Amino acid sequence: MSLRDGPFQDIRIPLTWxxxxxxxxxxxxxxxxxxxxRRGTVxxxxxxxxxxxxxxxxRPAGEALSAPVRWTGDAVDYVEGYFFAVSExxxxxxxxxxxxxxxxxxxxxxxxxxxxxxxxxxxTEPPIPMxxxxxxxxxxxPFANSRLADAGREKGVAVGNPVMxxxxxxxxxxxxxxxxxxxxxxxxxxxxxPVMIDRTGARAILxxxxxxxxxxxxxxxxxxxxxxxxxxxxxxxGVLPRGLPxxxxxxxxxxxxRVRLDADDGPIDFVxxxxxxxxxxxxxxxxxxxxxxxxxxxxxxxxxxxRLAAAEARPTPPAASGARPAAAPKSPSSAPTLxxxxxxxxxxSGAKPAPAAKPKAAKPPPAIAP
Amino acid sequence: MxxxxxxxxxDPWRWLGLPSLICIAATVxxxxxxxxxxxxxxxxxxxxxxxxxxxxxxxxxxxxxxxxALGLFLDVFWGGPVGLWPLSLLAAYATIVSVRRVLxxxxxxxxxxxxxxxxxVAMGAGLTVTVLTASNAPSLIGIGWxxxxxxxxxxxxxxxxxxxxxxxxRFR
Numbered sequence: 001m002s003l004r005d006g007p008f009q010d011i012r013i014p015l016t017w018x019x020x021x022x023x024x025x026x027x028x029x030x031x032x033x034x035x036x037x038r039r040g041t042v043x044x045x046x047x048x049x050x051x052x053x054x055x056x057x058x059r060p061a062g063e064a065l066s067a068p069v070r071w072t073g074d075a076v077d078y079v080e081g082y083f084f085a086v087s088e089x090x091x092x093x094x095x096x097x098x099x100x101x102x103x104x105x106x107x108x109x110x111x112x113x114x115x116x117x118x119x120x121x122x123x124t125e126p127p128i129p130m131x132x133x134x135x136x137x138x139x140x141x142p143f144a145n146s147r148l149a150d151a152g153r154e155k156g157v158a159v160g161n162p163v164m165x166x167x168x169x170x171x172x173x174x175x176x177x178x179x180x181x182x183x184x185x186x187x188x189x190x191x192x193x194p195v196m197i198d199r200t201g202a203r204a205i206l207x208x209x210x211x212x213x214x215x216x217x218x219x220x221x222x223x224x225x226x227x228x229x230x231x232x233x234x235x236x237x238g239v240l241p242r243g244l245p246x247x248x249x250x251x252x253x254x255x256x257x258r259v260r261l262d263a264d265d266g267p268i269d270f271v272x273x274x275x276x277x278x279x280x281x282x283x284x285x286x287x288x289x290x291x292x293x294x295x296x297x298x299x300x301x302x303x304x305x306x307r308l309a310a311a312e313a314r315p316t317p318p319a320a321s322g323a324r325p326a327a328a329p330k331s332p333s334s335a336p337t338l339x340x341x342x343x344x345x346x347x348x349s350g351a352k353p354a355p356a357a358k359p360k361a362a363k364p365p366p367a368i369a370p
Numbered sequence: 371m372x373x374x375x376x377x378x379x380x381d382p383w384r385w386l387g388l389p390s391l392i393c394i395a396a397t398v399x400x401x402x403x404x405x406x407x408x409x410x411x412x413x414x415x416x417x418x419x420x421x422x423x424x425x426x427x428x429x430x431x432x433x434x435x436x437x438x439a440l441g442l443f444l445d446v447f448w449g450g451p452v453g454l455w456p457l458s459l460l461a462a463y464a465t466i467v468s469v470r471r472v473l474x475x476x477x478x479x480x481x482x483x484x485x486x487x488x489x490x491v492a493m494g495a496g497l498t499v500t501v502l503t504a505s506n507a508p509s510l511i512g513i514g515w516x517x518x519x520x521x522x523x524x525x526x527x528x529x530x531x532x533x534x535x536x537x538x539x540r541f542r
Contacts (some may be wrong), residue, residue, distance in 0.1 A: 015429060015431075016429050018431050019430055019431055019434075019467070020429075020467075022430075022434045022435065023460065023463070023464055023467070025433040025434075026434035026435050026437065026438040026456070026460055027434075027457065027460050027464075029438060029456075030438055030441065030453050030460060031453065032453075033442070033452050033453040033456065034451065034452065034453025034456075034499065034503065035453070036450040037451050037453055048421035050446065050452075051446055051449075051452075054446040054447065058398070058447060062401070062402070065399060065401075066403055069404050071401065078477075102522070135403045136403070137398075137401045137403070137447075138401055138402070138410075139401060139411045139413065139447070139448035139450070140410055140413050141415075141450075141495075141512070142500075142508040142509055142513045142515075142516055143450050143451075143454055143496050143508055144445075144450030144451075144454075145451050146448065146449030146450075147403070157430075162416075174449075175449075178451040179380070182449050184449070189500055189504045189506050189507075189508045190451070190503075190504045190506070198433075207506060208506075209506060209508050209509045209512075210508040210509045210512040210513075211508075211511060211512050267403075267405045269403060
């Protein structure tokens with residue numbers, strides 16, 4: 001005789017209660033997992049082995065599904081190119097004319113920029129290597145905005161690397177596995193990106209909310225922004241390089257400042273992952289302080305001796321004036337001297353001063369020479 | 371449509387396993403990066419249909435854990451905070467299970483109305499969890515779009531209910 005026969009045939013409570021207990025246990029597990037999750041940080045270990053394995057498993061499926069989409073897009077582009085060749089040709093001619101003017105300006109500005117950097121003794125960041133990748137999976141809901149790109153650890157991609165489309169900033173890498181990396185979009189609700197307004201230099205934090213146009217939060221200054229202003233990455237914090245194009249300022253439905261992303265101007269099927277490293281953060285200050293200064297040339301020794309003699313011969317300013325110690329005169333002839341005194345502290349605005357700029361107190365002046 | 375008769379055993383694989391696999395496959399397919407005329411494909415939450423249908427069919431020990439696994443899959447696959455969708459799906463499931471007696475005998479429109487409630491509970495739970503974890507409220511417009519896309523899955527939930535609701539005579 002089974003339990004369903006006889007006196008037990010109408011018993012429903014035990015199963016209902018068991019189901020309720022199972023529901024509670026599952027909810028408790030869910031809460032525990034949620035509390036243990038550390039998504040949105042730039043720490044590599046936060047991504048977790050589970051997510052890495054899942055992304056690696058999702059890669060072949062994503063590639064298989066996205067390849068036909070890409071082929072279809074290429075075919076459509078081919079047909080469009082055939083039918084719209086004349087209008088495309090006219091548009092490209094106009095674009096070439098505009099770009100020729102920009103090229104001339106760029107040549108002049110590059111030349112002037114190089115001379116000014118030489119005068120000021122600026123140290124510039126080296127060129128940033130890039131990795132191109134296909135987007136093979138895309139989540140675009142209000143609670144998660146991320147993509148999978150088919151370039152991973154084997155190509156040098158690291159957590160924190162900025163990701164761009166051909167038009168502008170897309171996001172940053174939050175997880176890397178073999179052959180695949182997870183990109184957190186700037187529109188994700190957990191994304192915070194330090195940006196600046198190109199016109200005013202005002203700083204803000206670009207805060208995603210799952211919608212297409214992220215918010216500008218923590219804007220500072222009087223009237224720091226207006227509709228149509230260009231928004232660039234500020235480089236603050238050292239996670240992203242300075243000056244990457246982000247978008248254009250618009251007003252949201254609630255009157256708040258938002259950014260229309262440049263990346264929305266086209267499909268994000270290809271991305272560029274910038275293997276950016278903040279070199280000012282890589283420098284080891286103790287190692288720099290322990291290193292012996294490079295030897296001086298005869299000309300530098302003579303110049304240094306002359307400067308020391310001039311400094312000793314200069315009268316001491318009165319102590320009651322509260323003025324700073326005498327600074328070198330700001331004349332064109334003194335520019336090389338200034339460059340020699342502050343070889344590393346004059347990075348472009350917004351960039352962090354290099355740790356090497358702080359000499360040891362007991363060292364003679366040659367210790368601060370580049 | 372082939373209905374399960376009362377004499378047939380309600381196999382967990384048929385009413386829990388296979389629908390779960392279909393939901394996972396559909397989620398992967400809908401994550402393909404497609405943009406047509408500047409518009410992206412919708413991103414419905416397929417397991418919401420299961421959370422509703424499983425609660426209507428019968429109380430179960432396995433269903434909450436199946437929803438937990440499906441939610442974890444969504445979080446890992448979509449790259450969201452792990453734990454968001456398990457709690458959201460379980461909230462919807464718990465809501466419908468608690469009013470199961472009210473749902474008995476309802477037709478398409480009646481069940482549809484309760485499906486609206488279940489999807490709203492899931493989205494509301496997702497909103498709450500996101501606000502608590504990210505300290506930032508997601509876009510209500512975005513939530514609205516995902517809610518509408520998920521509502522379109524009701525026919526699938528209704529079909530699943532019709533197929534299995536009479537399978538266990540104790541829970542008719």
